[in-house]
Amino acid sequence: MTAGQRLQPISSFRNGLGTRTPLRVLMGAFLLAIACGSVHSQTTHEEALEEWEPNGILDQIVDIDLTDIPLSEALDDLSDELAINILLDAAVLRDDGLSPEEPVSLQAMGITLRSALQMLIEPLELVAFEDEGLVRVTTTRGQEQYLRTIIYTVGPLIESVEVEDGEEYVIHDFGVIETALSRCVAPLTWIEAGGPGLMKELSRTKNGMLLVRHVPLVHRDMADVISGMYRAADILQDQTEEPPEAEPTEITPEPVEKAPQTGYGPAWRKPTPAEVALLEKLERPVSIDCTNLSFAEVLALIEEQAELGVRIHESVEDTIGKSAECGGGISCRYAETSAATVLDAICRTSGLEVRISSELLFLVDPKEREEPMLPAIYPIEDLTHQVIYYQTYYDYDTLIEILQTSVAPRSWDDTMIGSAVLEPIYADDLRALAILQHPSTHVRIEGLLEALRDSTHLETYDPKEEDGFGAGAQAVRDALSQDVSFRFQETPLEEALREIADQANVNLLIDRRALLAASIDPDLLVRARCSDLPLHIAIGLLLKKYDLGWTIYNESLWITSRRAAERSLRLRIYPMSNLSVRASSLSDMILEGVAPESWRDQGGQGLLFYYSYSPRPLLVIRQTEEIHHEIERLLRQLEAED
Numbered sequence: 001m002t003a004g005q006r007l008q009p010i011s012s013f014r015n016g017l018g019t020r021t022p023l024r025v026l027m028g029a030f031l032l033a034i035a036c037g038s039v040h041s042q043t044t045h046e047e048a049l050e051e052w053e054p055n056g057i058l059d060q061i062v063d064i065d066l067t068d069i070p071l072s073e074a075l076d077d078l079s080d081e082l083a084i085n086i087l088l089d090a091a092v093l094r095d096d097g098l099s100p101e102e103p104v105s106l107q108a109m110g111i112t113l114r115s116a117l118q119m120l121i122e123p124l125e126l127v128a129f130e131d132e133g134l135v136r137v138t139t140t141r142g143q144e145q146y147l148r149t150i151i152y153t154v155g156p157l158i159e160s161v162e163v164e165d166g167e168e169y170v171i172h173d174f175g176v177i178e179t180a181l182s183r184c185v186a187p188l189t190w191i192e193a194g195g196p197g198l199m200k201e202l203s204r205t206k207n208g209m210l211l212v213r214h215v216p217l218v219h220r221d222m223a224d225v226i227s228g229m230y231r232a233a234d235i236l237q238d239q240t241e242e243p244p245e246a247e248p249t250e251i252t253p254e255p256v257e258k259a260p261q262t263g264y265g266p267a268w269r270k271p272t273p274a275e276v277a278l279l280e281k282l283e284r285p286v287s288i289d290c291t292n293l294s295f296a297e298v299l300a301l302i303e304e305q306a307e308l309g310v311r312i313h314e315s316v317e318d319t320i321g322k323s324a325e326c327g328g329g330i331s332c333r334y335a336e337t338s339a340a341t342v343l344d345a346i347c348r349t350s351g352l353e354v355r356i357s358s359e360l361l362f363l364v365d366p367k368e369r370e371e372p373m374l375p376a377i378y379p380i381e382d383l384t385h386q387v388i389y390y391q392t393y394y395d396y397d398t399l400i401e402i403l404q405t406s407v408a409p410r411s412w413d414d415t416m417i418g419s420a421v422l423e424p425i426y427a428d429d430l431r432a433l434a435i436l437q438h439p440s441t442h443v444r445i446e447g448l449l450e451a452l453r454d455s456t457h458l459e460t461y462d463p464k465e466e467d468g469f470g471a472g473a474q475a476v477r478d479a480l481s482q483d484v485s486f487r488f489q490e491t492p493l494e495e496a497l498r499e500i501a502d503q504a505n506v507n508l509l510i511d512r513r514a515l516l517a518a519s520i521d522p523d524l525l526v527r528a529r530c531s532d533l534p535l536h537i538a539i540g541l542l543l544k545k546y547d548l549g550w551t552i553y554n555e556s557l558w559i560t561s562r563r564a565a566e567r568s569l570r571l572r573i574y575p576m577s578n579l580s581v582r583a584s585s586l587s588d589m590i591l592e593g594v595a596p597e598s599w600r601d602q603g604g605q606g607l608l609f610y611y612s613y614s615p616r617p618l619l620v621i622r623q624t625e626e627i628h629h630e631i632e633r634l635l636r637q638l639e640a641e642d
Contacts, residue, residue, distance in 0.1 A: 058114035085134035092142035115358035155208020172208035180434035228264030228377030267376035282340035292329035306339035371438040472555030507556035518561035
C-alpha cells in the first residue's frame, strides 16, 4: 500500500449521526423491507438501498462557489441550480437554538452534492439525507422524525443444523449478529443506550430475519455492514479444504485460500472521482531540503510541487501561523518522495494530521477534530484456522491480542480509555471480526492482516506507517549497514546529520519539536569522529552522546530525543519458514539475548508473538527500530548457519 492510499478511507467530519459517504458495496445480501407502513417483497441489497435513495441525488457531481451567504439561501440556490428539492427543517433548527440564516462559504469543483452539503452544514452539526425524492437537512435530533423500519435477512449467516430424533432442525444464532451490529454500528444510538434505534430478532421466520428501526443514515451503514458479512461468508464458502498430508501424530497448520479483500463496510468505500484525482496528486514526487522553516513555508513548497490545495481547518490556524523564530521549525531532507509521505511527516512533527474530508484535503488538529469511527467487517477464517489430528480449530484469541496490543492499543474499549470496538463473529458460515475504529486505524488493521497473509522470508512490516514494508522505508533500513566516516569539531547538529545523510543517501527529518520538549537545543554544536563504521553504529555513537535517538518513519531517518525514540515502537513480521530452530527456542533466544530489559515481561514495552496460522509460521514483534535491527541481524546469522 502506498502512502497516498493510506489516506483513501479517511472520510468526512461527522457529529453524532452525521452524514455518511455513499454506499459502494455491490453484493447480494437479501432483506425484506418495510417502509412507511407498507411491506415490500424480498429484494436485493442494491434494490433495498433504493428504498431511501432511489434517484442517487446526493451522488451527482457539482461545482459550488458561495461566499458568506445565509445557509437557507445557499440551499435554495443549490436546489434551483440542480432542479432538485432540498428541504431545510428551519423549525427544528430554531428549537435547537440554531439559525437557518447562519452565513456559509464554500468553493469547490467536481465534488458530490453529498460532500458539498456536508461542508456547508458541518459547522452547525446538521445532517442531510434523501427522503422520498427530496433532500432533507435537519439536526441530529430532528432526523429521529424519519425513523424507518427495515427487515434484514441474516439467516444464511448464522444458521446451523442440529439433528434430534433423526430429524434435522435449522437453528439461527441471532446473538452472533446482534452483538456485532449493536456494538459496531452507531453504538450509542440504540434503545439500550437511550437512543431511538430498535433491533429485534424474528426468530420464527424461516430465513432468519432482523427487524431494525432507525434513521436512514444508520440504515446505510447497517446495510453496508451486513453486505460485508455476506461477502466474508462467501469467501469462507468458496474456500476448499484439503485433508492434511501429515501423520496423525503431527500438528499441521492447513493453509486456506487468501481472502481477495481484507475489509468490507463503510470504512472501505470506493473513492469518488474527486478523491481519485486527489490521491493521484498525493503520489506525485516532491523534493524538500530545508532548515528550521516554518510549517506554512514547507507546506507551500509541497503544494507548489504537487499542485495540491490543502485547506486549513480553523482548529490549526494558530499553529501553522507560527514562524520558525520560535525554534520549532521544520528541518528535513526529502528527495523525490511522494507528497503524501512528506505531508504526513511534517504534520507529525507539528502535532497535526492531513485528512481527506468531503473529497477535499484538510489540515486538522487531531486533539480538536477527532476522527469519526466507522464499522468494518474483516474475514479472518484463513488467519485463525488450523488442523490438529484431523480436527479443525479456530484460534481468534492470538490474532485479537496482536491487534489490540499492537495497533492503537490505547484506543480499544477494554482499556477503559478508548471507545473502539472489536467483536468476534463465530458462525459455521461466517468467521470474521466486526471492528468499529477510526479510519486511519482501519488502514493499519488492514495492513497488518494483509502482512500476516503475505509475509515471505525476512520481509518486514510496520502498520503505524503504511510504507513500513515498502521500498522507501526498506531503503533506509538497508542504508543502516552502509559504512560512513565523519569528523565533527564544534559542528552544528543539523549540519552534521545532513553530512551523514548525504553519505548514506537517505531521507532525513529532525524533530525539532521533540528536541525542544526534551530541553535539547536543536542547534547545539557536536564533536564526534568515526571511520568506516556502519551507519547504525556511527549515528548511534553520535546521538547517544547528546541524549538523542533515531527511528525510521515515512521513508526517512527520523532524529528525535532518546526518550521519544524508545517510545516509538514498530510492529514487524518475521517469517520463520527458512529457519530450522524451533519457535520456542527462537523466542527465548530473542527475549533473553536482545535487549532483555526492554520486553514486557521485564517491565519494558516490547512484545513478541509466535503466530502459526498464516501460510507459514511467523514471529510478530513490537519493538523500537534499533532493537528490530538487532533482531534481524540475529535471524540473518541463524539463516546463514542453517
